Amino acid sequence: MKKGLLIVVSGPAGSGKGTVNSHLLATDDFRFSVSATTRAPRPGERDGINYFYITREEFEKRIENGDMLEYNFYCGNYYGTPREAVERVLAEGKNIILEIDVNGAKQVKEKYPDAVLIMLLPPTFAIQEARLRGRATEDEETIRKRLEQTKSEVPHFLEYDYVVYNYDGGADRAAGDILAIVRAEQLSAKRNPNTATHYFEK
Amino acid sequence: MKKGLLIVVSGPAGSGKGTVNSHLLATDDFRFSVSATTRAPRPGERDGINYFYITREEFEKRIENGDMLEYNFYCGNYYGTPREAVERVLAEGKNIILEIDVNGAKQVKEKYPDAVLIMLLPPTFAIQEARLRGRATEDEETIRKRLEQTKSEVPHFLEYDYVVYNYDGGADRAAGDILAIVRAEQLSAKRNPNTATHYFEK
Numbered sequence A, B: 001m002k003k004g005l006l007i008v009v010s011g012p013a014g015s016g017k018g019t020v021n022s023h024l025l026a027t028d029d030f031r032f033s034v035s036a037t038t039r040a041p042r043p044g045e046r047d048g049i050n051y052f053y054i055t056r057e058e059f060e061k062r063i064e065n066g067d068m069l070e071y072n073f074y075c076g077n078y079y080g081t082p083r084e085a086v087e088r089v090l091a092e093g094k095n096i097i098l099e100i101d102v103n104g105a106k107q108v109k110e111k112y113p114d115a116v117l118i119m120l121l122p123p124t125f126a127i128q129e130a131r132l133r134g135r136a137t138e139d140e141e142t143i144r145k146r147l148e149q150t151k152s153e154v155p156h157f158l159e160y161d162y163v164v165y166n167y168d169g170g171a172d173r174a175a176g177d178i179l180a181i182v183r184a185e186q187l188s189a190k191r192n193p194n195t196a197t198h199y200f201e202k
Helices: A017-025 A056-064 A083-091 A102-111 A125-135 A140-159 A171-187 A195-201 B017-025 B056-064 B083-091 B102-111 B125-135 B140-159 B171-187 B195-201
Strands: A006-010 A030-032 A068-074 A077-082 A095-098 A116-121 A162-165 B006-010 B030-032 B068-074 B077-082 B095-098 B116-121 B162-165
Touching: A006 A017, A006 A102, A006 A171, A017 A030, A017 A095, A017 A171, A056 A068, A056 A077, A068 A083, A068 A102, A077 A083, A083 A095, A102 A116, A102 A140, A116 A140, A116 A171, A125 A140, A140 B195, A162 A171, A162 B171, A171 B162, A171 B171, A195 B140, B006 B017, B006 B102, B006 B171, B017 B030, B017 B095, B017 B171, B056 B068, B056 B077, B068 B083, B068 B102, B077 B083, B083 B095, B102 B116, B102 B140, B116 B140, B116 B171, B125 B140, B162 B171
Parallel strands: A006 A095, A006 A116, A030 A095, A116 A162, B006 B095, B006 B116, B030 B095, B116 B162
Antiparallel strands: A068 A077, B068 B077
16 A cells, blocks of 8 residues: 655644644545643643643653654643654555644654645735734734744745645635645655556556 | 746657646646647648648758757657747746657756656556557557557656556546646745745735
8 A cells, every 4th residue: 555645734823724734634535643742731632632741751751762753842841743653644545744843844854855845824924913913812922922933934935845825715725735735746756666667567 | 927837748659648638728727839840731730730830941940049949850750849939838827738758858857947747657558558459540560669669668757757647537637637736836845936035025
């Protein structure tokens, strides 16, 4: 059976990553990677759904053993992608989506050069800012931090393979763009090195 | 306005190139490159539709002037792609399809590294052979020649970017695959080097 694709989707706050990815997960070809973290669950969060909640000791042991595909230390806690779960999904022939930041994406590409890196963006920075203020779930300080982070992350787009825009109300279109990317990657000549052999032998 | 994509579609006899490409041309985003040739028009063929019919002297002058994007000399006649027509279509923001062989594809990629090279194949060599015999428009000698040519061309697939299969009755699916490839290429980060500048300036 053919292996699935490892797909990284990075996007700033307000890019609508969650909505776009939920369109993809509605098909049976995609799975979502659940990260591990050392932070405590928030009310309503469930182990194995939002995150795998593990101790700092356990997390550091996994890093040492090479069991984390990528990880970050952020605001006093670790966040990372457990390697084994990702490999299991790929072996089943399903594509797996990792929703991680620029730093994590870089670590994944180093370990998995075959990974497909997609940066998801709002149409413009001005629209991103309007979206963040519009949803009014964060205070001014948090919004400012997220916009600063965007300024440091977007210039890394050339380390990505693709840039997809999520227009207002266009999450299905953005998801369609990602499906087109996945199809094209599956058809790429270099991912199918046995093409000629199969063609003449079958 | 954004430039269109130069798309090369190569495929052995029986791959169904013509049918697949006609699906693409039905949309307004694609144009088809008309080749020039020194051979005489066959009954029913029209100048500017099937080929541009020009003299050998004229053809050789165009080669010297660099006006042929690619060309071949085959059975005593020249066949080639006039550069100017291709560039005009690309400048209009339309994608142009060149239906040419492996040798021509190589010449195009050297002159236009941005070209997207697609090899279109029947599902297997056995099915290709059955299709050629089934359509019964060619004698045994011609069929044998075409199959030999296939054996020498398919092993060059790694010089192509993508391999698309045309299953029986599946020309619309193959056309859909090519549309996905075109969409993905349009979204590739390296084709959009001004992404960050546009994002923050708009």
